[in-house]
Amino acid sequence: MATNRQFTEDRLDALREEAARTGKVQDHGIAPVGSPFPKPASAASYHGNPVLKPPTWTWQVPLYFFVGGVAGISALVALVAHLFGNAGLLRAGLWVGFAGALISAPLLIADLGRPARFLNMLRVFKLRSAMSVGAWTLAGFSSAVGLALVCHEVILAGYGNDFLLVLEWVAEISAALSGLILASYTSVLLGVTAIPVWSENRKLVPVVFLAGALGSAGAVLEFLGFLIPVTQFIGIVASAVETLVAIIIELRGRYVDRPLREGAIGWLTRAGAALAGPVTLLLRIFSGHASAARYLAAVCFVIGALITRYAWIGAGRVSSHDPQALFRIQRPAP
Amino acid sequence: MPACAKACPTRSIRFGELEELRQEAHARVEELQGRGYNDAQIYDPTGSSVGGTHAIFVILGQPEAYNFPPAPEVPTIHLKSAWSAALVSALMVVLVVCLAFVL
Secondary structure: OHHHHHHHHHHHHHHHHHHHHHOOOOOOOOOOOOOOOOOOOOOOOOOOOOOOOOOOOOOHHHHHHHHHHHHHHHHHHHHHHHHOOOHHHHHHHHHHHHHHHHHHHHHHHHOOOOOOHHHHHOOOOOOOOHHHHHHHHHHHHHHHHHHHHHHHHHHHHHHOOHHHHHHHHHHHHHHHHHHHHHHHHHHHHHHOOOOHHHHOOOOOHHHHHHHHHHHHHHHHHHHOOOOOHHHHHHHHHHHHHHHHHHHHHHHHOOHHHHHHHOHHHHHHHHHHHHHHHHHHHHHHHHOOOOHHHHHHHHHHHHHHHHHHHHHHHHHHHHHHOOHHHHHHHHOOOO | OOHHHHHOOOOOOOOOOHHHHHHHHHHHHHHHHHOOOOOEEEEOOOOOOOOOOOOOEEEEOOHHHHOOOOOOOOHHHHHHHHHHHHHHHHHHHHHHHHHHHHO
16 A cells, blocks of 8 residues: 555656646546546547437338338339330339329328428428428429329320320429439438438438339339339349448448448348348349249348338437547548 | 526626627637646637537537537538439439330
């Protein structure tokens, strides 16, 4: 004990000397008997408390991201099918788009807690708010795809005329354009928040979401029996992009991407990426056109894309709890 | 005047015109640095896109230790880059869908 006390006094003297000489003390002090006392964390933060509030999005939101994406891209596929004269795919694409729009609206409204709030969202249109753009896009897309479908079915039933034909084209083009916005605005919605992992991936999330939407739309059309080269090509490209994105996230190894690589959400991200990426890709490439393998690939991709949506939202929640993720963006670590 | 500023026994919390408070803060930081607290500084992020926080803090050490973002930005300054990425991706999707029918 005596030596300990002697050491403590000597150390204090040295510190006092340093303080007198330089006006401040750089070194650590002593660890007196009775320690440890609370010490500051190695990286500065307020006791590791989060700086940001976590996103409070409910389970409906990622599902809406997914369904909205499928619906939007299906409308695009329908338009291109029309241009290339594939009547079957046109009709199926319009139906999928319409069904997606019908599912999307309740999901988006349900996550607001009180349904009437959706009307408040349509009270203003604000370009600076991705959410406002999205609410209007969903409204516009639903109307356009519904109109296109009605025109198409009326013409199929034999009541067609020139006006309806033109109207169908206009509605299809509107549906395809608003569908593209519907499938992509959700990624902008994440990118322009303060959540570090979303904000720092604002250029990658659109790729992830659109590739997921593209592949899932193709997969849904495959479920409906369109085991044609068109859907196969779409599926291969989409899963190749998903694979590439997963490789980028893993190899880049950024601190801010840690929620995508570590912990439960990290493994969820990897599971989603593996299913939608390499698993689907290999199934499609090596099994050729065997229908069982294509159905399996479609199922894998849809599940993978769905998991990926939930994983990205979950990663945002994890990221918001980590003060260092935010600080490092604003003051890059040396 | 808010109750917290009124009741503060050490006058640590102050309320008033922002410009006057800024001058007071500068004076206080100079005083502290003169007394050897070299890491005394003002936290007042007016230079960034957030344009200030309507509150000024005189702190010792890094802002991070108080959970202040060292260089806060309004997230919507990234709208352009995020929408650009979305636009490029969307164009690629259109291209892929067209190619799927051509090939």
